């Protein structure tokens with residue numbers, strides 16, 4: 241079953257210059273939607289706007305602005321006749337959130353509240369939110385269904401948990417709201433053209449950027465955080481979802497907003513787990529290079545396994561992930577070599 245096609249919309253995409261946002265922009269443009277990107281380039285650059293247009297052969301509207309600027313957001317929403325908002329602009333590094341919690345609350349919570357308030361003023365009621373599997377904390381039941389208990393272990397996770405609560409309350413307050421939270425598992429991969437890549441500012445925190453840095457020779461080794469978990473080979477297991485699949489999940493969610501109201505949340509994942517060592521092996525196959533690694537201590541706060549139960553998104557959005565880690569590694573490698 242594939243997602244039903246939906247009428248063209250004028251979509252505001254906040255954070256659209258970022259890694260996930262730029263891939264969502266590509267998929268929205270390819271699905272025939274008009275896209276207005278707002279980004280403040282805190283963890284992205286204007287290069288990705290040109291890359292989106294290059295990958296699609298279509299143009300978008302770009303506005304450099306901060307979602308915490310209420311007047312500007314009202315201006316953008318009304319001035320561009322926006323019908324729906326996909327809100328991806330947020331800070332996302334777990335470790336940094338422990339060091340700078342106020343920055344996370346100001347951006348992720350302040351930005352969300354301001355944007356919702358601006359939307360109500362502009363009478364735009366359709367909203368898709370970038371949430372995260374982090375809201376499940378250390379889940380007891382894996383694969384994890386949306387009904388699993390929610391918890392947070394760090395300020396970043398708290399912002400996603402609070403954001404979902406804010407959205408739940410907002411949806412109850414006025415039945416014109418139609419709001420979906422998409423709980424991403426571990427996004428990896430890149431557009432198959434190789435023109436759009438993940439270019440995090442600063443040191444990579446996540447596994448795939450580290451694995452690619454080691455394949456390129458930018459770092460000597462991948463540090464594998466623990467091999468004594470209760471998993472297939474002792475290393476951490478995650479549900480790595482290709483960013484193009486993640487992008488199509490947003491297009492499916494956007495299309496479903498018109499037929500519903502209230503708040504709902506969906507997992508976006510494959511439903512199968514891959515260990516750290518399995519991901520390294522996949523990256524070796526894709527790159528044709530040997531990737532050295534060292535086993536080191538567990539990283540504080542990591543869970544053994546995080547895998548989605550993605551059945552609800554299939555049943556209700558008609559969406560499922562199609563691409564595995566081999567494809568993700570091939571596409572990421574291609575984007576690295578060109579970048």
Ligand code: UFG
Nearest residue numbers: 332372373374445446447448450463464465476477516542
């Ligand atoms: N890992 C390593 N070495 C590294 C980096 C990671 O061994 O250099 C391991 C981790 O221990 C984990 C796996 O690789 O087992 C994945 O780690 P990532 O940092 O890539 O991803 P996480 O699952 O820790 O975090 C991701 C997002 C967070 C989100 C979290 C839960 O980056 O934003 O999923 O949804 F909070």
